[in-house]
Amino acid sequence: MSSPAANHYVSTAPFDPYAAEQGGAAEGSSFNQASQLKLTWWRFKRHKPALYAGVLLLLAYLMIVIVEFLAPYNVHTRDVDRIYAPPQSLHLFHDGSFVGPFVYGRIMTLDMDTLRRVYTDDKNKVEKLRFFCSGDRYRFWGLVDANFHLVCPAEGGSLFVLGTDRLGRDVLSRILYGARISLTIGLLGVMTSFVLGIVIGGLAGYWGGWFDMIVQRIIEVLHSIPSIPLWLAMAAIMPADWSPLVVYLGITFILGLLDWTGLARAVRSKLLALREEDYVLAAQMMGAGSSRIIGRHLIPGFMSHLIASATLTIPGMILGETTLSFLGLGLRPPITSWGVLLTEARSVNVIALYPWLLFPVVPVIVIILAFNFLGDGLRDAADPYK
Secondary structure, rough: OOOOOOOOOOOOOOOOHHHHHHHHHHHHHHHHOOOHHHHHHHHHHHHHHHHHHHHHHHHHHHHHHHHHOOOOOOOOOOHHHOOOOOOOOOOEEEEEEHHHHHEEEEEEEEEEOOOEEEEEEEEEEEHHHHHHEEEEEEEOOOOOOEEEEEEEEEOOOOOOOOOOOOOOEEEEHHHHHHHHHHHHHHHHHHHHHHHHHHHHHHHHHHHHHHHHHHHHHHHHHHHHHHHHHHHHHHHHOOOOOOOOHHHHHHHHHHHHOOOOOHHHHHHHHHHHHHOOOOHHHHHHHOOOHHHHHHHHHHHHHHHHHHHHHHHHHHHHHHHHHHHHHHOOOOOOOOOOHHHHHHHHHHHHHHHHHHHHHHOHHHHHHHHHHHHHHHHHHHHHHHHOOO
8 A cells, every 4th residue: 555645845947057156156165264263263163161261260360350349358467356256147137127238246155165156146236248348458469459359347346257277367268369479380380381381392393303302201200200299399498588579489380290191292292293294394494493393384284282281280280289388398477379378277176176277279270170160161172073
């Protein structure tokens, strides 16, 4: 038994091959004529976690520019009446009516059995927050005296959203100030490793021979040494009487000096494959030197891959600084970084009694994850076969 014939729609319009050819060309023209940078951006936008991570990191680096304005207190301001004060909760309503952002006042008593300070909220004392206000004085980037803040406590009140430390200093303000050091040390360190990796790896891949063999043996020796003991040994070399700025630059240089090996191997492998191309031979025949061929013809061809690799290196720099400072061999007070802040929480007893001192580990985790997501997105976007 035969099935009924299927109905097909047939256009009665005459076929125009030129119109069909122009339509197909118009549809793909934007992709065919797009530059490599634009294609990379289009692929990167499709990677949503990487895009959101990039926005978060951009906001974080913009924040450190105006950290004095954002922090409610100066980084060194002490409140001796509120030592080890727990975090204060923010409220909007009081007795069923809308008041606006405020915190309750605090009453401190001393527990004579444990000799601990006990803080309780005073429900009768409403301390409304002030915005775009005058508060603690500071020197903006160490240059300009100012006292303008985004948010301030009420007159005679307190605002310790993340609590205080053993000296009565605001943990939130110190985390914000510490972001400037911890975030920039990753950038400066990766710039050092980026230069070393491109120069040494580029020369090893282009020249080959004995120079490549020596570089590979040096990389293998550095990889065979555990990272943390090597960091500790290098950091212990710095004298204790050095100024905080010199220590900061020294830690940055150490992190960059020890982390160039992975990037150097990536550059070397790329140049080993590209140095036999025809355009390299043509440049050599025209009299171009090795530095010009590497810098003008070879490196730009895979710069997007290098940027992605460098992005994945920054989290290691930040963790390295945090580890050294936490162990007491990195940055030291009065410099404030996330690693320096975590030294307050090295004791188990302190963590059990004052768990809010672990809050500096939260931005470390968030920034590390954001850099990893961003690096994965850039690496996929830079791959022409994706």
